[in-house]
Amino acid sequence: MSEYLLEMRGIVKEFSGVRALNGIDLKVRPGECVGLCGENGAGKSTLMKVLSAVYPHGTWEGEIRWEGQPLQARSIRETEAAGIVIIHQELMLVPQLSVAENIFLGHEITLPGGRMNYAAMYQRADELVRELKMPEMNVALPVLNYGGGHQQLIEIAKAINKRAKLLILDEPSSSLSASEIAVLLDIIRDLKQKGVACVYISHKLDEVAAVCDTISVIRDGRHIATQPMTTLDVDHIVSLMVGREIDALYPPREHDVGEVVFEARNITCFDVNRPERKKVDDISFSVRRGEIVGIAGLVGAGRTELVSALFGAYPGKHSGEVWLNGQQIDVSTPLKAIRAGLCMVPEDRKQHGIVPDLGVGQNITLSVLDQFSRRGKVDQEAELQTVHGEIARLRLKTASPFLPITGLSGGNQQKAVLAKMLQPKPRVLILDEPTRGVDVGAKYEIYKLIIDLAAEGVAVIMVSSELPEVLGISDRVLVVGEGRLRGDFINQGLTQETVLAAAINVNAIPSNQPAAPEEAVA
Numbered sequence: 368m369s370e371y372l373l374e375m376r377g378i379v380k381e382f383s384g385v386r387a388l389n390g391i392d393l394k395v396r397p398g399e400c401v402g403l404c405g406e407n408g409a410g411k412s413t414l415m416k417v418l419s420a421v422y423p424h425g426t427w428e429g430e431i432r433w434e435g436q437p438l439q440a441r442s443i444r445e446t447e448a449a450g451i452v453i454i455h456q457e458l459m460l461v462p463q464l465s466v467a468e469n470i471f472l473g474h475e476i477t478l479p480g481g482r483m484n485y486a487a488m489y490q491r492a493d494e495l496v497r498e499l500k501m502p503e504m505n506v507a508l509p510v511l512n513y514g515g516g517h518q519q520l521i522e523i524a525k526a527i528n529k530r531a532k533l534l535i536l537d538e539p540s541s542s543l544s545a546s547e548i549a550v551l552l553d554i555i556r557d558l559k560q561k562g563v564a565c566v567y568i569s570h571k572l573d574e575v576a577a578v579c580d581t582i583s584v585i586r587d588g589r590h591i592a593t594q595p596m597t598t599l600d601v602d603h604i605v606s607l608m609v610g611r612e613i614d615a616l617y618p619p620r621e622h623d624v625g626e627v628v629f630e631a632r633n634i635t636c637f638d639v640n641r642p643e644r645k646k647v648d649d650i651s652f653s654v655r656r657g658e659i660v661g662i663a664g665l666v667g668a669g670r671t672e673l674v675s676a677l678f679g680a681y682p683g684k685h686s687g688e689v690w691l692n693g694q695q696i697d698v699s700t701p702l703k704a705i706r707a708g709l710c711m712v713p714e715d716r717k718q719h720g721i722v723p724d725l726g727v728g729q730n731i732t733l734s735v736l737d738q739f740s741r742r743g744k745v746d747q748e749a750e751l752q753t754v755h756g757e758i759a760r761l762r763l764k765t766a767s768p769f770l771p772i773t774g775l776s777g778g779n780q781q782k783a784v785l786a787k788m789l790q791p792k793p794r795v796l797i798l799d800e801p802t803r804g805v806d807v808g809a810k811y812e813i814y815k816l817i818i819d820l821a822a823e824g825v826a827v828i829m830v831s832s833e834l835p836e837v838l839g840i841s842d843r844v845l846v847v848g849e850g851r852l853r854g855d856f857i858n859q860g861l862t863q864e865t866v867l868a869a870a871i872n873v874n875a876i877p878s879n880q881p882a883a884p885e886e887a888v889a
């Protein structure tokens with residue numbers, strides 16, 4: 368009997384002639400947590416889709432042994448029955464169904480006679496969400512009532528409910544708050560104790576280091592190294608991933624900040640589902656020419672609602688004014704906001720960022736097609752030139768500009784969304800979690816791009832849950848907590864502690880700068 372629960376040997380996977388996996392091995396022992404690391408497009412998700420039979424046996428080469436026996440699964444149902452459960456990088460919940468229905472989807476508890484046993488499902492779902500430290504969650508409500516972080520934990524509840532022997536988590540923490548991540552890591556430790564193995568994929572390497580026993584690094588579809596975590600540290604993992612040392616995480620910031628160009632006045636947003644509740648409560652702020660303003664806060668603080676309202680993309684009732692260059696502008700729809708000079712890279716690229724059936728290039732040029740039209744026809748050569756330029760600028764990894772965007776790795780889809788939103792040449796750029804799922808090297812490129820845009824005079828508003836990133840590139844940091852502005856800091860000597868304290872409102876120092884006159888009036 369093998370000491371391994373899982374052995375993958377020599378896995379090769381091609382997409383229309385392009386090798387995404389080029390002979391990869393991966394082994395996992397019972398109760399072991401293996402961190403699978405690699406840059407965007409390295410092949411992590413593809414390898415896990417081979418394992419879980421999203422790509423069935425026969426569509427790839429190589430061998431999988433599971434509990435010492437060959438595994439030749441043709442469907443996810445078969446791999447789940449064997450005890451392999453995958454939580455995908457992109458969430459797979461059905462928003463309209465309740466939390467409990469989602470957790471039991473395809474595994475419903477039925478009464479004799481076949482009717483749904485809702486009582487039993489609600490009770491079990493309730494236990495699960497409590498285990499995941501979400502006691503306030505109502506499992507009878509539709510999933511769409513809950514934000515990204517909670518939805519991710521619902522996915523995890525669903526997976527735990529399937530009694531996995533091997534749990535695959537592909538970027539589970541990208542939309543979780545610090546406290547939710549702590550819960551997640553505790554759950555994984557708990558599962559390990561119970562003998563459940565994990566494959567953990569994350570670009571947040573401190574998490575990987577905290578929870579994984581073994582690290583496997585892949586690069587360009589090839590296996591690079593497998594080592595016990597005890598022999599590694601984060602810097603070492605990074606250099607294995609990228610094949611070189613990375614010395615700086617953030618580019619130098621050297622740009623001038625000019626006069627106030629953008630103002631949000633008295634923005635208030637009401638909860639879509641509970642219209643009597645405010646998600647954003649009377650927030651006003653301004654941004655200067657060439658200024659990068661980071662918006663920090665806990666998940667659920669109202670940051671996404673705030674920036675969506677600025678861009679005409681907030682679905683619920685809201686009020687307030689948006690001013691650009693001393694004039695109020697119409698932001699009642701995203702299109703009007705774009706015409707006025709605003710652009711936004713949304714948090715949820717699957718829902719709002721990409722058009723899945725279109726190619727990478729078409730997605731990038733979608734919002735500016737009229738720029739390429741010559742006498743009623745699209746000048747495809749000019750369009751392609753722009754696309755190639757963007758692909759090079761962002762080092763976007765794609766087999767071709769014509770590949771459907773869903774064929775890109777998660778991090779590369781994010782880069783494509785960014786490229787798309789830069790095409791209209793906005794004067795105000797709003798970014799909501801711009802580096803979610805992006806690898807360390809590519810993050811640097813995105814930061815560089817943001818800083819370059821600021822240097823050209825663009826006013827940048829960046830929502831991010833990663834405090835080091837907020838502090839790494841912002842000129843000013845706004846802190847939002849429970850829908851209110853709780854701090855406005857010049858980013859000089861600003862610490863994570865100060866920002867966090869403001870976010871949770873413990874001994875908050877509201878500001879470290881004198882109030883500007885126009886803000887005093889507002």
Ligand SMILES: Nc1ncnc2c1ncn2[C@@H]1O[C@H](COP(=O)(O)OP(=O)(O)OP(=O)(O)O)[C@@H](O)[C@H]1O
Nearest residue numbers: 382387407408409410411412413774775776777778
């Ligand atoms: N359906 C597909 N069609 C064509 N190419 C694909 C498809 N799926 C993946 N690829 C390609 O395979 C390579 C590996 O992609 P994969 O999604 O496995 O990367 P990843 O390591 O998970 O990256 P990330 O960290 O960005 O999520 C990429 O170059 C990608 O473009």
Ligand SMILES: [Mg+2]
Nearest residue numbers: 412456776777
């Ligand atoms: Mg991936």
